[in-house]
Amino acid sequence: MKFETPAKTNPIDNLKVVGQPIHRIDGELKTTGRAMYAYEWHDPNLHYAYGYPLGSSIAKGRIKSMDVAAAEAAPGVMSVVTTLSVGELGKGKLNTAKLFGGDEIQHYHQAIAVVVAETFEQARAAASLIKVEYQEESGTFDLAEAKMSAVKPKDTDGAPPDTAVGDFDGAFYAAAVSMDETYTTPDQSHSMMEPHASIALWHGDELTVWTSSQMIDWWRSDLATTLGIDKEKIHMMSPFIGGGFGGKLFLRSDAVLAAIAAKATGRPVKVALPRPLLVNNTTHRPATIQRIRIGADKSGMITAIGHESWSGDLPGGGPETAVMQTRLLYAGENRMTAMRLAELNLPEGNAMRAPGEAPGLMALEIAIDEMAEKLGLDPIEFRILNDTQVDPEKPERPFSHRNLVGCLKLGAERFGWNDRKKPGARREGNWLIGLGVAAGFRNNLVMPSGARVRLGNDGVVNVETDMTDIGTGSYTIIAQTAAEMMGVAVDKVGVHLGDSRFPISAGSGGQFGANSATSGVYAACVKLREAVAMRLGFNSDDVVFENGEVRSGNRSVPLAAAAGAEGLVGEDTMEWGDLTDTHQQSTFGAHFVEVGVDLATGETRVRRMLAVCAAGRIINPITARSQVIGAMTMGVGLALFEELAVDTRRGFFVNHDLASYEVPVHADIPYQEVIFLDETDPMSSPMKAKGVGELGLCGVSAAIANAIYNATGVRVRDYPITLDKVIGDLPEVA
Amino acid sequence: MTYASTVSMKVNGERRDLEVDNRTSLLDALREHLHLTGTKKGCDHGQCGACTVLVNGVRINSCLTLAVMHDGDEVTTIEGLGQPDNLHPMQAAFVKHDGFQCGYCTPGQICSSVAVLEEIKANLPSHVTVSLTERTRISEAEIRERMSGNICRCGAYSNIVEAIVEAAGTRA
Numbered sequence: 001m002k003f004e005t006p007a008k009t010n011p012i013d014n015l016k017v018v019g020q021p022i023h024r025i026d027g028e029l030k031t032t033g034r035a036m037y038a039y040e041w042h043d044p045n046l047h048y049a050y051g052y053p054l055g056s057s058i059a060k061g062r063i064k065s066m067d068v069a070a071a072e073a074a075p076g077v078m079s080v081v082t083t084l085s086v087g088e089l090g091k092g093k094l095n096t097a098k099l100f101g102g103d104e105i106q107h108y109h110q111a112i113a114v115v116v117a118e119t120f121e122q123a124r125a126a127a128s129l130i131k132v133e134y135q136e137e138s139g140t141f142d143l144a145e146a147k148m149s150a151v152k153p154k155d156t157d158g159a160p161p162d163t164a165v166g167d168f169d170g171a172f173y174a175a176a177v178s179m180d181e182t183y184t185t186p187d188q189s190h191s192m193m194e195p196h197a198s199i200a201l202w203h204g205d206e207l208t209v210w211t212s213s214q215m216i217d218w219w220r221s222d223l224a225t226t227l228g229i230d231k232e233k234i235h236m237m238s239p240f241i242g243g244g245f246g247g248k249l250f251l252r253s254d255a256v257l258a259a260i261a262a263k264a265t266g267r268p269v270k271v272a273l274p275r276p277l278l279v280n281n282t283t284h285r286p287a288t289i290q291r292i293r294i295g296a297d298k299s300g301m302i303t304a305i306g307h308e309s310w311s312g313d314l315p316g317g318g319p320e321t322a323v324m325q326t327r328l329l330y331a332g333e334n335r336m337t338a339m340r341l342a343e344l345n346l347p348e349g350n351a352m353r354a355p356g357e358a359p360g361l362m363a364l365e366i367a368i369d370e371m372a373e374k375l376g377l378d379p380i381e382f383r384i385l386n387d388t389q390v391d392p393e394k395p396e397r398p399f400s401h402r403n404l405v406g407c408l409k410l411g412a413e414r415f416g417w418n419d420r421k422k423p424g425a426r427r428e429g430n431w432l433i434g435l436g437v438a439a440g441f442r443n444n445l446v447m448p449s450g451a452r453v454r455l456g457n458d459g460v461v462n463v464e465t466d467m468t469d470i471g472t473g474s475y476t477i478i479a480q481t482a483a484e485m486m487g488v489a490v491d492k493v494g495v496h497l498g499d500s501r502f503p504i505s506a507g508s509g510g511q512f513g514a515n516s517a518t519s520g521v522y523a524a525c526v527k528l529r530e531a532v533a534m535r536l537g538f539n540s541d542d543v544v545f546e547n548g549e550v551r552s553g554n555r556s557v558p559l560a561a562a563a564g565a566e567g568l569v570g571e572d573t574m575e576w577g578d579l580t581d582t583h584q585q586s587t588f589g590a591h592f593v594e595v596g597v598d599l600a601t602g603e604t605r606v607r608r609m610l611a612v613c614a615a616g617r618i619i620n621p622i623t624a625r626s627q628v629i630g631a632m633t634m635g636v637g638l639a640l641f642e643e644l645a646v647d648t649r650r651g652f653f654v655n656h657d658l659a660s661y662e663v664p665v666h667a668d669i670p671y672q673e674v675i676f677l678d679e680t681d682p683m684s685s686p687m688k689a690k691g692v693g694e695l696g697l698c699g700v701s702a703a704i705a706n707a708i709y710n711a712t713g714v715r716v717r718d719y720p721i722t723l724d725k726v727i728g729d730l731p732e733v734a
Numbered sequence: 735m736t737y738a739s740t741v742s743m744k745v746n747g748e749r750r751d752l753e754v755d756n757r758t759s760l761l762d763a764l765r766e767h768l769h770l771t772g773t774k775k776g777c778d779h780g781q782c783g784a785c786t787v788l789v790n791g792v793r794i795n796s797c798l799t800l801a802v803m804h805d806g807d808e809v810t811t812i813e814g815l816g817q818p819d820n821l822h823p824m825q826a827a828f829v830k831h832d833g834f835q836c837g838y839c840t841p842g843q844i845c846s847s848v849a850v851l852e853e854i855k856a857n858l859p860s861h862v863t864v865s866l867t868e869r870t871r872i873s874e875a876e877i878r879e880r881m882s883g884n885i886c887r888c889g890a891y892s893n894i895v896e897a898i899v900e901a902a903g904t905r906a
């Protein structure tokens with residue numbers, strides 16, 4: 001099915017199941033420890049071996065030699081496969097850095113060997129016995145230094161690095177009020193709770209892999225390329241994933257090492273990336289330096305807006321697209337954006353939750369707060385004044401639906417925004433209290449997505465798709481979609497995900513998963529409905545699926561009976577026309593935060609948080625809310641703690657574990673409130689839904705920064721806002 | 735020289751005799767030897783809490799302790815707390831309040847929260863306990879403080895606290 005014209009009324013609109021607060025259908029499995037993650041697949045008839053990876057201890061250069069004699073002689077060791085012994089391997093289309101094979105070292109902790117032994121303890125001990133001789137080369141590791149040599153990168157997913165409309169320079173210099181500031185965001189780590197892990201097993205030339213992947217088909221294709229085998233020979237499964245946040249979008253070394261180790265030993269081999277290896281071995285969100293210039297007339301109308309961003313990556317990599325939202329979020333006749341990319345020899349930079357917008361809004365939404373203050377305007381008023389209903393770079397392109405203003409207004413009312421005082425003016429005991437706001441904005445992407453739906457003679461509907469559930473709630477919303485379409489209860493739907501034998505889906509990323517994958521299930525259910533109607537000889541135009549029955553006119557048949565002895569199958573892929581080109585499709589939010597800053601120490605505590613989101617139809621308010629509070633939590637981390645510390649001499653991230661890369665814990669997070677505006681977007685899909693998983697992160701950190709400013713009068717433009725950046729400028733303790 | 739030892743533990747009420755490498759953590763004994771994979775390995779270094787189990791009723795990071803140190807101990811894992819058709823009240827509260835997303839930290843959160851309620855009942859103070867001379871009471875602040883060794887990168891904290899408050903049967 002191709003979605004080419006705005007959705008009309010369809011069975012989803014009945015909202016008997018879709019849109020209802022249904023608890024996760026995999027909740028009992030997850031809370032009882034029965035959900036099986038990658039490393040946990042256990043067949044008692046198989047004799048598993050353990051692979052333990054070794055990472056490079058230099059950032060750039062070549063391996064001259066590796067002495068594996070001691071490791072091979074260690075107890076229990078079956079095989080030591082090194083990057084030299086395996087020779088050159090292919091590189092996945094979506095990988096920037098190669099994952100294994102050959103003597104070249106492109107980054108610190110690149111996988112250089114895997115030791116296979118009977119037990120985990122034996123493999124780990126033997127890995128430490130490998131001696132490596134390197135020929136180290138000098139590299140570039142400091143973005144601030146490399147900024148001067150940054151170049152204009154090629155397009156990112158079709159978007160050019162630079163845009164310009166009108167006369168930015170002229171308008172900026174002529175503006176009555178203007179600001180020009182530079183902001184920095186550090187390298188950040190996904191730090192999902194489940195480390196990357198795979199089990200691989202060969203039968204002849206056929207490879208079975210249990211892994212932890214957000215995108216089954218991308219992984220399968222890139223694993224085939226890496227190993228130089230036919231993709232059809234790989235069976236990949238990833239039914240439960242312990243978080244990804246973008247870190248499991250692209251094939252990783254655990255799957256490659258497990259496959260190679262299994263080949264070398266003829267045994268099923270389990271490989272998990274040890275936590276201290278994971279950060280430098282995999283990907284991260286690259287640091288940015290962002291310059292923002294805004295000019296406005298006295299009334300507060302933006303006349304010029306410019307956003308430039310510098311980031312770095314390995315050769316062949318891409319930029320962190322931090323200027324993207326600035327092309328769309330606010331009006332202004334004269335505008336420019338530009339991205340520049342420096343070559344760095346740090347580990348691969350790549351997508352992390354809301355790539356581009358998350359760090360981009362961390363900067364832009366402070367700038368908007370600063371500009372509002374210069375203009376003497378309330379920051380909400382300033383945002384509303386500069387709202388736009390069209391793409392400001394291409395005014396002939398309207399937004400499909402945009403209610404940012406509604407989010408800001410409702411949020412202000414609910415949060416008690418009017419109680420906000422001047423900076424530094426509210427004190428409770430030792431705490432300075434402040435309120436902050438920021439706009440949330442993230443584009444609504446759609447991806448082709450397929451599904452197969454089977455109706456059994458027991459009336460049970462089973463959905464099969466290679467879609468993944470990374471905690472987002474895919475199992476549940478797919479069950480809701482199939483239940484609504486086929487007129488059955490949710491407990492009459494089975495959902496089977498994350499298996500390469502199933503139709504290729506959107507996968508989980510870019511907040512496109514929920515809308516795209518449920519649309520794929522919708523398309524497959526349309527096919528199944530047609531098959532049912534045809535079998536019953538019903539006119540498919542007036543047929544109704546309801547309460548486990550199929551009705552047409554005054555005839556009614558139980559769905560189970562319609563299935564016949566063999567059952568019926570519907571399969572289809574949702575494809576997309578040009579509605580995302582003709583209309584700008586985005587999701588909107590407003591984040592409100594109250595912080596307390598300790599007058600003596602400069603420590604910030606988040607006291608209250610509210611997000612108001614406008615993201616089309618909400619398929620399940622429980623799982624959608626969880627996506628948003630989870631993203632708000634990550635936003636607290638990005639604002640206050642999270643920073644990969646770069647050793648600019650040796651070229652690696654120093655704090656590469658969960659003790660030293662600090663993510664939020666229970667004590668950091670207050671009660672969080674989320675409100676979804678009641679809306680639909682018929683331009684987005686037959687579901688009329690959009691994504692929420694990344695929207696929840698977009699803007700939160702800036703709202704915290706703005707709240708800290710409101711509490712203390714200290715403006716920090718360099719994330720994370722740790723107490724050392726605040727304490728020096730705090731008012732005197734009275 | 736021998737690198738292995740035998741150890742006998744009661745796991746979820748059942749006696750289990752194991753021969754393990756002396757270096758085997760309690761976590762790996764549960765996951766790799768007994769195939770009780772409900773207990774998760776997030777870091778293997780005592781940094782995340784995903785591996786939390788109850789040993790003789792007390793919560794412990796099972797990655798930070800060797801299996802051979804637990805001869806004769808009683809270990810309760812997530813599988814022992816409740817099963818899909820017979821949920822422990824804490825498990826049911828997590829489902830009801832959507833106190834998880836990916837589910838990988840969840841067994842650790844649940845084991846930890848069951849122990850936290852016991853610790854408060856036993857009047858063990860925490861960093862946020864206001865007075866050492868009065869009885870420690872269940873509050874959201876106490877729960878947040880005591881649960882802070884259990885990281886949830888999906889960020890389900892707000893819901894987890896609600897689940898624990900409900901399971902405690904107390905209005906905080």
Ligand code: FES
Nearest residue numbers: 778780782783797
């Ligand atoms: S696995 Fe034990 S604390 Fe992380």
Ligand code: FES
Nearest residue numbers: 835836837886888
């Ligand atoms: S539910 Fe994913 S880490 Fe907690």
